Amino acid sequence: MPVKVVERKPLTLAERTYLPQILSGLRITFRNMFKPKVTVEYPEERPPIPPGYRGVPTLVKDPDGREKCVSCQLCEFVCPPKAIRITPGEIPEDSEYAHVEKAPQEFEINMLRCIYCGLCQEVCPEEAIWLQNIYSVTGTSREELVNNKAKLYELGGTLADKHFKWEKKRRAAERGNAH
């Protein structure tokens, strides 16, 4: 095996005194001492969450309290790690929202599988699933980390709706143009 011998240069006087290195290091230390602090005292102190942050996916209701999800299962289809599992169901005819016809019977997001990619939010035609600003998910069992429908609505809360698509449909039905 061929061996290449690398010549090792002798240290200069400045290097042998070691002072320039110490001084340049101290310069960095002192500079940072007077800069504003960038760390926070987690968990007592929480960092600000910027808008558009992709935290835990949640289900939301519209300002009237109607659950927006119609269980079209597009999020289940698009989810890369297959974290979402929906059992579709029918809204009974005596319900206030019978005109929407369909709503999830059960909706589960497995947070052990979720990769926070946000595709579910992007694909949702009803703007019902949102990745909000919860970022710390802990639990002591696997079951605890599967968010069911009740938990998802509890986390999601209510979100302002720009469209009121189904409300418009109901009003159209009441107002006329009936055939």
Add this chain to the structure above:
Amino acid sequence: MSDAKPDDGLISINIDGQEVRCQPGANIIEVAASIGIEIPHYCYHPKLSVSGNCRMCLVQLGLPGKDRATGQPMLNADGTPIIQWFPGPAIACGTKASPGMHIRTDSDMVKQCREGVTEFLLLNHPLDCPICDQAGECRLQEFSAEHGRGYSRFTEEKNVKPKRTVLGPRVMLDDERCILCSRCIRFCREIAKDDVLGFTDRGSYTTLTCYPGRQLENNYSLNTVDICPVGALTSRDFRFKMRVWFLKPTPSIDTETSVGCNTEVWSREGKIYRITPRRNDEVNDTWMPDSGRELYKQVEAENRLKQAAVAGQPASIEEALAAASKNLADGPVAIVGSGRCSVEEQYLLKKLADALGAASRQLVSRIGEGDGLLVSADRNPNVRGALLTGLIDDLPKQRLDDLAARIDAGEVRTIFAVNEDLTAAGLSAEQLAKATIVYLGTHANATSEAAAVVLPGLTVFEKSGTFVNQQFRLQKFHRAVPGVPGARDDLFLLGSLLANATGSQAPTVVASVWEAMAAEIGPFKGLSFAAIPDTGVLVDGSAFAGLPFVEGKSLHYEPAGMEAAATS
């Protein structure tokens, strides 16, 4: 055009510059499809009459020009004929191929037509796709993406129509989604012969309606759901259960009668959600009866056998097989097979009967009333398979009186029943108690309760195999879902019993059973399971032509006796 044409009665037409040879009078949509050009359409259906009302299939037509003065063909400078295009578009579904016809399906005019038709169809169409069961297999969805303009110019209020009209026990109508193609009306009139649907009112008020006092309740009503190009007609069983893009179709066979309708079983993650017909122009066209669509419920039935048992106590499959072999060796043995078993199972059962020297081999016949379409009188899907494999040599009877007499006379000590309830076939509980019963089946019944050994088998949806239908057509079905835990493939169970009985190896999977059958059974010569096409293959059943089969005339089937009567 100057090429010498073979005299095969075909004519030459030109679609988008491609010369195609076709039958004179052939439908343009079908001819274009044969060379891979899709002409979008909603109302046209290959098995129904042409109504031409959706206007989606508009194309441009032209004919080679002829000089009016001389009658000579008008030619370009290079000798090709000058095509005189008609000024307006024409519907492809209502146009028949004629010699020299030229068709454009990709010109600007055709594209504008499709865009315009799509825009009008979408005017009052609700934005229901997220809640619509048809989404994913909706022609309107597909063609709107392909030929539509992509946005709506309609600023007025959309029409409001009833959304949950119950048309019958199995079909529901969403009027807003209907595009008035009339396929369902034509199906009921022409195929089901139950003319209950029709349009009432005019213009945008037009509504699909059932005749007052009637319901869409014939045994073919769910075919209207299949042919509905949009989500207007939905199945009440499948409604809101699962989106179709999750479902995996598996080719299968309807087991309710000897017609052997070709079906597709749609499943997701081991659960079956629906059964739809699969097109086979020799058997069922594109239809199937409603009754056959509910058969998947047997997979998850309450009384499904999921545990092998010996003397009423749960046992492992191996223990049960050993106990069964021991009982079967204690003859004389009677074999009761089933016309619901596959050909492969009947073959292994016949081999087992031979090895055991069985005193009696029978099937149980099920006779119902045929409807002349896709439900035949013989409610067993595979009696002819048992004849071909030699398990039986005469048609089965509805009651096992012969076996009952033998039990009473003490001539039978052990009964091996496969998928048949002996009590339902006429044996009394006392007679069952006199014999030792080995039962191989899928569901619990009086026989399985009386049996010394119970071997849990699989339903048709959980295994692969073949059936022979009333035309002696050998048809394949495939495993759609894995078997329920605890049950084993019938072929494995029968093969193991056969191996125990003969002391040598026996085939236990479909492919190896077919190797043995192809070598031994004349009509199956040269066949293998993989080589059978999905539309089936006719096998030679002439050896059984003399038997008085019970089936009457049905779609694509004439009983042999009736043919003779018609010719005499």
